[in-house]
Amino acid sequence: MDAEMNRKLSAVSPEEVETDTVKQEYGERMKKEKGFENFKGNDPKIRHIRELGQRIARTDFPVLITGETGTGKEVIARAIHMESGRSEEPFVAINCGAIPAELLESELFGYEGGSFTGAKRQGKIGKFEMANKGTFFLDEIGDMPLHMQVKLLRVLQEHEIERVGGSGPIPIDVRILSATRMNLMEMVQAGTFREDLYYRLAVVNIQTVALRACPEDIILHASDYLDELNRQYKTHVDLSDGARRCLKAHSWPGNVRELQNVISSAYATCEDSLITLDNLPKIITVNQKEERIMEDIEHLPLKEKMNRFEKMLLEEALRRNKSMTAAATSLGIERSLLYKKLKKYHLKE
Numbered sequence: 001m002d003a004e005m006n007r008k009l010s011a012v013s014p015e016e017v018e019t020d021t022v023k024q025e026y027g028e029r030m031k032k033e034k035g036f037e038n039f040k041g042n043d044p045k046i047r048h049i050r051e052l053g054q055r056i057a058r059t060d061f062p063v064l065i066t067g068e069t070g071t072g073k074e075v076i077a078r079a080i081h082m083e084s085g086r087s088e089e090p091f092v093a094i095n096c097g098a099i100p101a102e103l104l105e106s107e108l109f110g111y112e113g114g115s116f117t118g119a120k121r122q123g124k125i126g127k128f129e130m131a132n133k134g135t136f137f138l139d140e141i142g143d144m145p146l147h148m149q150v151k152l153l154r155v156l157q158e159h160e161i162e163r164v165g166g167s168g169p170i171p172i173d174v175r176i177l178s179a180t181r182m183n184l185m186e187m188v189q190a191g192t193f194r195e196d197l198y199y200r201l202a203v204v205n206i207q208t209v210a211l212r213a214c215p216e217d218i219i220l221h222a223s224d225y226l227d228e229l230n231r232q233y234k235t236h237v238d239l240s241d242g243a244r245r246c247l248k249a250h251s252w253p254g255n256v257r258e259l260q261n262v263i264s265s266a267y268a269t270c271e272d273s274l275i276t277l278d279n280l281p282k283i284i285t286v287n288q289k290e291e292r293i294m295e296d297i298e299h300l301p302l303k304e305k306m307n308r309f310e311k312m313l314l315e316e317a318l319r320r321n322k323s324m325t326a327a328a329t330s331l332g333i334e335r336s337l338l339y340k341k342l343k344k345y346h347l348k349e
């Protein structure tokens with residue numbers, strides 16, 4: 001190991017890296033979790049992913065899960081594990097993009113005691129060994145540096161690993177699941193991802209779907225998540241009709257994660273157990289003038305609602321037109337009727 005790597009490894013202790021960046025779950029907690037029931041949605045595209053996932057869970061093939069951020073790639077990986085014959089064994093996840101390249105090798109493969117400055121005397125087992133007999137989930141695989149891609153390829157081919165500073169190969173039996181938001185095929189063409197590794201990882205490929213492509217699922221996710229919060233805090237918070245309409249109209253670049261964040265913040269700030277437009281971020285309500293009016297008048301009788309709309313249309317016509325004649329024409333009424341209505345609503349010419 002070179003001096004530079006030694007320096008970096010001693011600067012960041014393995015424990016620090018583990019707490020900050022590595023998520024790992026073991027048998028007991030995982031047993032409580034459900035499988036593909038956790039991957040929610042009624043859209044046919046989501047149902048298809050659920051069915052495909054359930055079928056391939058029974059096999060041991062590597063699966064590459066691709067798709068935009070927040071679309072449930074990790075939910076799918078956990079569900080595959082939980083519905084597989086390995087569900088009683090560990091599910092170990094690592095975020096390849098969150099670990100400094102110099103530390104990735106010892107994180108994945110572990111190290112022998114005293115093999116470099118800063119290494120613990122007794123050594124440390126790596127994530128591959130922790131996942132033995134179970135499932136190993138490599139998240140953000142597109143961020144894995146090329147030199148580590150070679151080492152990963154060797155594990156997939158040989159089914160054995162070697163600890164840093166170790167004296168021999170250790171047999172490993174893990175199912176590999178990986179995920180990325182990047183286009184790995186483009187990376188292969190650009191020379192930043194190994195083609196041979198790509199084909200080893202993507203024996204089965206699951207492509208997740210953006211939330212905006214499943215508009216009917218938006219309220220389902222929002223309500224499900226709100227139900228979870230209500231159960232957790234023993235409350236009965238609901239969404240107003242206007243809030244529902246705004247949530248449905250948004251494009252959700254951050255997908256279900258963004259939606260859950262918006263609901264969390266709205267839940268925390270709402271009054272009277274109702275999430276209204278006031279509790280939603282501006283970006284979601286900015287183009288929803290009509291929704292705001294609808295929400296303000298929701299509780300009023302029909303006649304009053306119509307009056308409010310009429311007043312709004314008159315104001316709009318006055319704003320947009322330079323003369324009373326033009327305003328009346330744009331509304332399709334006589335000038336005399338326009339005057340009458342302005343008087344009724346106490347509007348100035």
Ligand SMILES: Nc1ncnc2c1ncn2[C@@H]1O[C@H](COP(=O)(O)OP(=O)(O)OP(=O)(O)O)[C@@H](O)[C@H]1O
Nearest residue numbers: 038039040068069070071072073074075181256257
């Ligand atoms: N179909 C779904 N059903 C239920 N929850 C979902 C679904 N899709 C996403 N989520 C929720 O959205 C959040 C993000 O999910 P997850 O981490 O699996 O996404 P991801 O695609 O792996 O994101 P990233 O690429 O940013 O890591 C989680 O809280 C997860 O529970």
